[in-house]
Amino acid sequence: MSSDAAEQDWRADFPLFAAQPQLAYFDQAATGQYPQPVITALDTYMRSQNAPLHRGLYKLAYNATEQFEAVRTQVAQFINAAAAAQVIFTSGATAALNLIALAFGPQHVTADSEIIVSVAEHHSNFLPWQRLAQQTGAKLLVAPITANGAIDEDWVLAHINQHTAIVALAHETNVSGAHLQQAPAIAAAVHACGGYFVLDGAQAIGHQAVDVQALDCDFYVFSGHKIYGPSGTGCLYGRSELLEQMPPLTLGGGMVDTVSVTKATWAELPWRLEAGSQNALGVIGLGAAISYLQPRRPAFTAHTAALTQQLRAALANIPDVQIYSAPDACATVSFNVQGVHAHDLATFLDEQNVAIRAGDHCAQPLMHDLCVSAVARATLGAYTTVADCQRLVAAVQAARDFFLGGEAQ
Ligand SMILES: Cc1ncc(COP(=O)(O)O)c(C=O)c1O
Known part of the structure; x- marks a missing residue:
């Protein structure tokens, strides 16, 4: 060697x-x-910058919020999303995939639908779709792998039809390490049939540049801790019009516009899908991890x-x-x-x-x-x-x- x-x-x-x-x-x-820059960013934030996000009317809180939201812009640039509001912070890829399946899935999947995954998916990109299929009566189609351990993308393309509601695949699989080669073609095929394309980027994003617009995916997810950032961090990217349709699953602080004793209206994106106090420290660390990784x-x-x-x-x-x-x-x-x-x-x-x-x-x-x-x-x-x-x-x-x-x- x-x-x-x-x-x-x-x-x-x-x-x-x-x-x-x-x-x-x-x-x-x-x-x-x-890496040291991530440790330093976490240390600096804890020692000198920590404050509640989005609520404080004092400089420390204002600056913490600015830093947090700057990471959202940074993530959008990192994956070439058109707008920062298309980036929702989550606790990881798992939470992001579950959010799509639970909030977006039921609106678009019926008993007449088909959902395509592969046999090589991590449980995080398998179980939410399996349950959605069970709950709606949709058919779950499971693509095989090739002799080289890659997802059989030709099989996927051959099985996309007018019933296909969702295709959810790993951009890079976690056991074989195979990369998806034909994402834009799969996206085009599923879109032509009125369906949606979900990419699980948990492994891929550490190894290759990700351009969600070139991939033409509807959703892209990843975790911070697999790209040298803190655990408990992750992102959901979605097309704006699709995120707009997603009802908030978690209700609470930070995601409302108005609340009365009889009704509530929601805040705009991305905050509508980020109820509760956010993982400020983790997101600051995620920003440092992206700054470390991206040029290298x-x-x-x-x-x-x-x-x-x-x-x-x-x-x-x-x-x-x-x-x-x-x-x-x-x-x-x-x-x-x-x-x-x-x-x-x-x-x-x-x-x-x-x-x-x-x-x-x-x-x-x-x-x-x-x-x-x-x-x-x-x-x-x-x-x-x-x-x-x-x-x-x-x-x-x-x-x-x-x-x-x-x-x-
Ligand atoms: C391909 C893939 N998807 C999803 C996940 C889930 O990531 P997390 O546990 O960070 O949510 C993993 C974790 O190993 C993974 O390898």
């Missing part, structure tokens, strides 16, 4: 590795580590993609290793050592301070499809080094030898 000159600098951006010098962290897809993302992705290729090849060379991730995944290697449970493998690796994820990855339909109960997954971040990958490969080899010994290959 070849070393990248910049990798040590990037790793130095993440104080966790100074505190945990022995750790090889391969779980970025589950949650990312914090092409270099980070080139770095992780090169390492991912090398890691994949090295793991595939180990006897009994089966790879599940897509050949062109840019930060994900999913695999199993046949005959060794993924949990045992992960526990063995942890003894050597190599942290990987093992389990169903909130993708049980995919596990059924792959005929496995669990998969080991190594996901890479900006801070991942060649040395980390070498340690992972050596540890998997050692685990294989420990659990399987001299068994036939």
Whole structure:
């Protein structure tokens, strides 16, 4: 494996590795580590800028609100949304997807409708649609994956018809790391049939530039903690006219215009869909994370993609290793050592301070499809080094030898 000159600098951006010098962290897809600029922004806000949002009539509160709303504008630019009001802050991708399914879904899905998802969806982009289908009597169509682990987009295109109300797909899947290639074509097809296109960008947005207008999606969601920002933050982007139609699911402070004892009227977007005190600290951190990631993302992705290729090849060379991730995944290697449970493998690796994820990855339909109960997954971040990958490969080899010994290959 070849070393990248910049990798040590990037790793130095993440104080966790100074505190945990022995750790090889391969779980970025589950949650990312914090770079110093995000920690500094959180620290500064807590020490000197904290105040209630949208309500205070004093400078501290006014400035906190300005900062919070500036992040909304920043997110809009980050994903090329036409207006900041199209960005709704949520607690994450899960909350955003549930909001779409619960508030938008019932208005557009009937017993006559079809909803298309894929078998590779994270539960967060599967269960809300499964329940919506069950509640409305709509049909849930589940697209298969190709031999390369990608969502079969041709299958999706072939199944869009006049009944298609919603197509909801991962922009990048969390187990195989495959990227959706034909989003604009899928959008065009579903729009031609009067349906709507939802993209789950939880994994993709950390690796590629996202332009919601070019993608032509109706909704796009992502989480802050997978892009080096705080957990408990996320965004829902929606077309303005569709967000306008969405009734607020959560009622309370901050989302009303007028309230009397008999009736209430709602505030305008985006605040109508953000009831209650918002996660000001988290959103400030999200803004810092985007500022950190955006200019570096092409270099980070080139770095992780090169390492991912090398890691994949090295793991595939180990006897009994089966790879599940897509050949062109840019930060994900999913695999199993046949005959060794993924949990045992992960526990063995942890003894050597190599942290990987093992389990169903909130993708049980995919596990059924792959005929496995669990998969080991190594996901890479900006801070991942060649040395980390070498340690992972050596540890998997050692685990294989420990659990399987001299068994036939
Ligand atoms: C593709 C995908 N979608 C949605 C989610 C849910 O994200 P969160 O738990 O941050 O809401 C994840 C989390 O791993 C994911 O990988």
